[in-house]
Amino acid sequence: MLCESSPQILSGDGSAPKAVVEFDNASVAYGRRTIWGDATFALMAGDFVGIIGPNGTGKTTLLKALLGQVPLAGGSIRVLGKPPGRGNPFVGYVPQRRSLASDLAVRGYDLVMLGLIGHKWGFGPASAAERRAVDAALESVGAQEYADEPVGLLSGGEQQRLLIAQALLTDPKLLLLDEPLASLDIKSQHEIVHLIAEIRTSRQMTVMLVAHDLNSMLEMLDGIVFIMDGRVIAGSLDDVVRTDVLSRLYDTPVHVHVTEDGHRFVVGA
Amino acid sequence: MGAELAGPTWNIVQDLHDILAYGFMQNAFVAGTVVAIMGGVIGYFVVVRRLAFATEALSHGGFAGATGAVVVNQDPFLGLLVFVTCAGVLMGILGDKLRGRDVAIGATLAFSLALGSLFLSISSKLAGEAVNILFGNILAISPGDVRFVVIFACATLLALGVLYRPLLFASVDPEIAEARGLPVRGLGIAFMVLLGFAVATAVQVVGVLLIFALLILPAASAQQFTPQPARATLYAVLIAIACVWAGLCIGFYLPYPPSFFITTLAFLTYVVTRQIAPRRLASSSRRRARLVPASS
Numbered sequence: 001m002l003c004e005s006s007p008q009i010l011s012g013d014g015s016a017p018k019a020v021v022e023f024d025n026a027s028v029a030y031g032r033r034t035i036w037g038d039a040t041f042a043l044m045a046g047d048f049v050g051i052i053g054p055n056g057t058g059k060t061t062l063l064k065a066l067l068g069q070v071p072l073a074g075g076s077i078r079v080l081g082k083p084p085g086r087g088n089p090f091v092g093y094v095p096q097r098r099s100l101a102s103d104l105a106v107r108g109y110d111l112v113m114l115g116l117i118g119h120k121w122g123f124g125p126a127s128a129a130e131r132r133a134v135d136a137a138l139e140s141v142g143a144q145e146y147a148d149e150p151v152g153l154l155s156g157g158e159q160q161r162l163l164i165a166q167a168l169l170t171d172p173k174l175l176l177l178d179e180p181l182a183s184l185d186i187k188s189q190h191e192i193v194h195l196i197a198e199i200r201t202s203r204q205m206t207v208m209l210v211a212h213d214l215n216s217m218l219e220m221l222d223g224i225v226f227i228m229d230g231r232v233i234a235g236s237l238d239d240v241v242r243t244d245v246l247s248r249l250y251d252t253p254v255h256v257h258v259t260e261d262g263h264r265f266v267v268g269a
Numbered sequence: 270m271g272a273e274l275a276g277p278t279w280n281i282v283q284d285l286h287d288i289l290a291y292g293f294m295q296n297a298f299v300a301g302t303v304v305a306i307m308g309g310v311i312g313y314f315v316v317v318r319r320l321a322f323a324t325e326a327l328s329h330g331g332f333a334g335a336t337g338a339v340v341v342n343q344d345p346f347l348g349l350l351v352f353v354t355c356a357g358v359l360m361g362i363l364g365d366k367l368r369g370r371d372v373a374i375g376a377t378l379a380f381s382l383a384l385g386s387l388f389l390s391i392s393s394k395l396a397g398e399a400v401n402i403l404f405g406n407i408l409a410i411s412p413g414d415v416r417f418v419v420i421f422a423c424a425t426l427l428a429l430g431v432l433y434r435p436l437l438f439a440s441v442d443p444e445i446a447e448a449r450g451l452p453v454r455g456l457g458i459a460f461m462v463l464l465g466f467a468v469a470t471a472v473q474v475v476g477v478l479l480i481f482a483l484l485i486l487p488a489a490s491a492q493q494f495t496p497q498p499a500r501a502t503l504y505a506v507l508i509a510i511a512c513v514w515a516g517l518c519i520g521f522y523l524p525y526p527p528s529f530f531i532t533t534l535a536f537l538t539y540v541v542t543r544q545i546a547p548r549r550l551a552s553s554s555r556r557r558a559r560l561v562p563a564s565s
Contacts, residue, residue: 067448069447069448085450086447086448086449086450087448087449087450087451088450091448093445093448094445095444095445095448097444104317104441105317105492105495105496105501106317106441106496106498107496107497110441110496110497110498111441111442114434114437114441114442114446115445115449117434118434118435118437118438118446118449118451119434119435119438119449119450119451120434120435121431121432121433121434121435122430122431122433122434123430123433123434123499125499148496149496150496151496163445166445167445
C-alpha cells in the first residue's frame with residue numbers, strides 16, 4: 001500500500017533496499033485460530049507508525065512476532081534484513097504494563113542499568129563506561145532528576161521515560177512500544193509522544209507504537225498499521241484516519257473531525 | 270544451655286569469651302552466620318519476586334519430607350532437602366501460573382503438613398525430632414551438620430553470585446528480560462532450586478515454621494531503607510547476622526530457644542523499619558499526585 005503523503009511506507013514485496021521492518025504475507029496463529037494474516041508492508045529508517053485496532057486483535061502479538069517471541073504460521077518477517085530473533089540489540093522494546101509494582105523498591109537508575117548489563121552473568125559494580133551510557137540515556141529522556149527514586153513511587157509518565165531510556169541503551173534501530181500512553185494524563189501523553197518523535201528524528205530510528213487513543217499523536221505519525229478482522233493493513237493517515245474506516249475498524253460510530261488547519265481529531269472511539 | 274552461668278557480665282568481650290568457650294556455641298555461631306548471609310542474599314530475591322508465601326509453603330512442606338525420611342530410617346535433613354528442592358522445581362515450572370494462587374499454594378501446604386502428621390504418628394522415633402524440625406535446634410547442631418550447612422549455604426551463595434545480574438533483571442522486569450533474550454523461565458526454575466537449598470539449610474537454624482525470620486524479614490527490612498539492590502542485599506545480610514548473633518547470645522543466658530529470639534529480633538526489626546522508613550522515603554522523594562487514567 002504505497003502512500004502518497006508518506007512515501008517511506010512501501011508496498012512490501014521485500015525488494016526495498018534498506019527496509020528496517022518487512023512483513024511479507026505474514027500470519028500468526030494460536031493453535032488453529034488465526035490471529036491475523038495478510039500482513040505485507042515495509043517500514044524504512046525513521047518511520048513512526050501507530051498500530052491500532054480493537055482489543056484482542058493481536059497488536060501486542062505483532063510486536064512479539066517482531067521480537068521473535070511468537071512464531072509465524074506463514075509468510076515471513078524480516079527485521080533489518082534478518083528473521084526476528086530473541087535478544088536482538090537492534091530492537092528496543094517497551095512492553096505494555098498497567099504500571100510497575102508500586103512496592104518495587106528498585107531505583108530507576110538500576111532498572112535502566114539492567115537493560116545494559118542485565119544479561120551478563122555474575123555480579124559487581126557497573127563499569128565507568130556503562131554508567132556513562134546510562135547517564136546519557138537518562139539525559140536523553142529527561143529522567144535524571146528522579147532516577148534515584150524507587151520506580152514504584154514514580155508516576156506513569158516517569159516510569160515510561162525510564163523504560164524508554166532502558167530501551168535506548170543498546171542503540172536500537174527499531175523501537176517497539178506497547179501502549180506507552182495508557183493510563184497517562186493528557187499532559188504526560190503529549191510529553192511522551194513528543195519525546196518519542198524527537199528520539200526518532202535525532203536517531204533516525206523506526207518506531208512502532210501500539211495505541212488506543214490516536215489524537216495525542218496523529219500529527220507525529222508517518223503512517224498507521226491497523227489490524228481488523230484478522231488482517232493487518234498498513235496505510236497513510238489519509239487512508240485510515242477517516243470516519244468510514246475507523247467506524248468499521250472499531251465496529252462503532254467514530255467520527256474524524258478535520259480542523260481548518262488540517263489537524264485531525266478522532267471523536268467517539 | 271548455660272544454666273550454670275550467673276548471667277552476662279555486660280562486658281561484651283568477657284561474655285563472648287564465655288559463650289564461645291563451648292563447642293556447641295561455636296557450631297551454632299558458624300552455622301547461624303553462614304545461614305544469615307545466605308538468607309539475606311536470597312531473601313532479597315524472594316521479596317522482589319514476591320515469593321514470601323511460596324517460601325513459607327515450601328518450608329512447611331519440608332516437614333513432610335523430613336518426617337518421611339525418619340520413617341524410612343533416613344537423615345531428616347536429606348529428606349527435607351530432596352522434598353523441598355523437588356517442590357521448588359515444581360513451583361518454578363509452574364512459574365507465573367503460581368502468581369496470585371494463594372489458595373492453591375495454601376492447599377498444598379496443608380496437605381504437606383497433614384502428611385507430616387501422618388508420618389509423625391507412624392514413627393515413634395519422631396517425637397523429639399519433630400519439635401527440632403518445626404522450630405529448629407541450633408544449639409544441638411552437630412559438627413557434621415555444620416559442615417552440611419556450610420557446604421550448602423556456600424554452594425547457594427556461589428550460584429546466586431553467578432546468576433546475580435540476569436536473575437535480578439528477570440525478577441525486576443521479566444518481560445523486558447525475556448525480550449533481551451534471557452532465559453527467564455530457566456532462571457525462575459534455577460532460583461527455586463536454590464531456594465530449596467536455602468530453606469533446607471535454614472531449617473537447621475530456625476526450623477520449618479520460623480523460616481520467615483531469616484529468609485524474608487531481613488531482606489524486607491533492608492528494602493525499606495534503600496532502593497539500590499546491591500546495598501539492600503548488604504543491609505539484609507547485616508540485619509540477618511545481627512539477629513542471629515544477638516539471638517544466640519540471649520539464648521545462651523536465658524532458658525528459651527535461640528530460634529525464638531532470632532525470630533523476635535527479625536520481627537521487631539521489620540516492624541520498626543516499616544515505621545521509620547516510609548517517612549524517610551517520603552521526605553526524600555518529591556510526592557506527587559497519582560495520575561488519573563486517560564481515556565483509553
